[in-house]
Amino acid sequence: MKKLNFIIDKTNKAKVFKKIIFKKYKNYSISKCDVIVVAGGDGFMLKTVKKLYKYNKPFYGINCGSIGFLLNKYINKNLIKKIDKAKTTIIYPLKVNTLSKGNIKKSFLALNELSLFRQSKQTASLKLKINNKTLIKKLIGDGVLLCTPAGSTAYNLSVDGPILSLNSKKLAITPISPFRPRRWKGKILSDKSTIHILNLDQRKRPVAAVVDNNEIRNILHVKAMANKKIKFKLLFNLRESLFKKINSEQKRKIS
Numbered sequence: 001m002k003k004l005n006f007i008i009d010k011t012n013k014a015k016v017f018k019k020i021i022f023k024k025y026k027n028y029s030i031s032k033c034d035v036i037v038v039a040g041g042d043g044f045m046l047k048t049v050k051k052l053y054k055y056n057k058p059f060y061g062i063n064c065g066s067i068g069f070l071l072n073k074y075i076n077k078n079l080i081k082k083i084d085k086a087k088t089t090i091i092y093p094l095k096v097n098t099l100s101k102g103n104i105k106k107s108f109l110a111l112n113e114l115s116l117f118r119q120s121k122q123t124a125s126l127k128l129k130i131n132n133k134t135l136i137k138k139l140i141g142d143g144v145l146l147c148t149p150a151g152s153t154a155y156n157l158s159v160d161g162p163i164l165s166l167n168s169k170k171l172a173i174t175p176i177s178p179f180r181p182r183r184w185k186g187k188i189l190s191d192k193s194t195i196h197i198l199n200l201d202q203r204k205r206p207v208a209a210v211v212d213n214n215e216i217r218n219i220l221h222v223k224a225m226a227n228k229k230i231k232f233k234l235l236f237n238l239r240e241s242l243f244k245k246i247n248s249e250q251k252r253k254i255s
Contacts, residue, residue: 001080002034002035002080002083002084003026003028003032003033003034003035004025004026004027004028004033004034004035004036004037004079004080004083005027005028005029005030005033005035005036005037005057006018006021006022006025006027006037006039007036007037007038007039007040007048007052008038008039008040008064009039009040009041009044009064009065011040011041011064011065013064013065013074014039014040014064017039017062017064017074017076018039020076021039021076021079024076024079025079025080030052030055030057031055033057034057035057035058035059035060035083035235036048036052036055036057036058036059036060037059037060037061037062037079037083038059038060038061038062038071039061039062039064040061040064040065040071041063041064041065041066041067041068041071042065042067042068042069042070042071043065043213044065045059045061045070045071046070046111046112046212046213047213049111049232049234050093050109050111050212053230053231053232053233056233057233058088058233058234058235059232059233059234059235060072060082060083060086060234060235061234061235062074062075069153069154069242069245070111070150070234070242072086072235072236072237072240073237073240082237083235085237085238086235086236086237086238087235087236087238087241088233088234088235089166089233089234089235089236089241089242089243090231090232090233091111091148091150091166091231091232091234091242092148092191092226092227092228092230092231092232093109093110093111093148093226093227093230093232094109094110094111094113094114094146094148094171094211094224094225094226094227095107095108095109095224095225095226095227095230096108096109096110096114096209096211096222096223096224097222097223097224098209098211098216098219098221098222099219099220099221099222100216100217100218100219100220101202101217101218101220102218106216108211108212108214109211109212109227109230110148110151110211110212110224111148111150111151111212111232112147112148112150112151112154112155112212113145113146113147113148113151113154113155113156113211113212114145114146114147114209114210114211114222114224115143115144115145115146115155115176115209115210116143116144116145116197116207116208116209116210116219116222117142117143117176117207117208117209117210118142118143118205118206118207119206119207119208119217119218120205120206122204122205123140123141123142123179123205124139124140124141124142124143124144124199124205124207125138125139125140125199125200125201125205126138126139126143126144126197126198126199126200126207127139127196127197127198127200128144128173128195128196128197129195129196129197129198130187130189130193130194130195130196131193131194135173135187136181136184138180138200139175139178139180139181139184140178140179140180141175141176141177141178141179141180142176142177143175143176143177143207144173144174144175144176144197145159145161145173145174145175145176146171146172146173146174146195146197146224147161147164147171147172147174148164148171148226149164149165149166149167149168149170149171149246150166150242150246152164152172152246153245153246153249156172156174157249159174159175159176159177160174160185161174161186162174162186162188163246163249163250164188164246165243165246165247166242166243166246167243169190169191170188170189170190170191171188171189171190171191171193171195171226172186172187172188172189173186173187173189173195174186191226191228192225192226193225194223194224194225195222195223195224195225196221196222196223197221197222197224198220198221199219199220199221202218202220206218206219207219209222
């Protein structure tokens with residue numbers, strides 16, 4: 001029998017799950033467990049995976065939130081049986097390095113996306129470089145977004161970005177309400193690319209970066225790339241795989 005470690009959010013649904021599940025299963029330490037079971041929403045799952053991935057354990061998510069794109073449906077019965085039959089999906093995160101006002105440097109991992117937004121009433125003015133080549137000399141608009149395949153059906157899709165297959169080995173960079181170039185729709189990139197985004201007017205047009213659920217204000221420069229040295233191992237039930245969820249979004253009609 002697999003040894004489970006439970007990481008449980010503080011939502012009402014998660015609290016009910018906790019009361020039921022702790023009567024049935026022992027909560028092993030992370031170092032001794034076989035699987036980390038995460039009960040919460042997508043945001044809680046993102047936070048937990050990035051905090052605990054270094055233990056090299058697979059994560060089985062149970063949706064105790066709303067959307068649950070990175071999670072399996074809520075269950076409190078036959079949990080071991082479900083986990084035994086679950087399939088592993090490997091996700092490589094983005095590594096994001098930020099430089100902000102005061103020359104403050106920070107580093108983050110993003111499972112879904114990096115997005116840059118204007119921080120004031122003024123539009124953002126950004127320069128985009130892929131590797132050492134300029135992609136857009138001056139992008140004027142509300143901002144820009146860079147996403148992984150796992151994140152391509154989230155905010156990226158809402159701003160008319162492309163849906164990427166999970167095994168596509170691609171990244172998508174998508175403008176947010178672009179004014180100039182007005183008709184630029186973004187670009188699909190190799191996941192071997194290094195993306196540089198520079199704020200061209202730091203004083204008059206401040207910009208904030210959001211890396212999944214982390215916000216950094218007054219950005220000067222951002223560097224991002226896929227990090228193939230880090231693997232996030234997510235377990236999904238056969239009927240709820242991330243591949244099927246992404247394919248379903250690709251086929252979904254406008255509603």
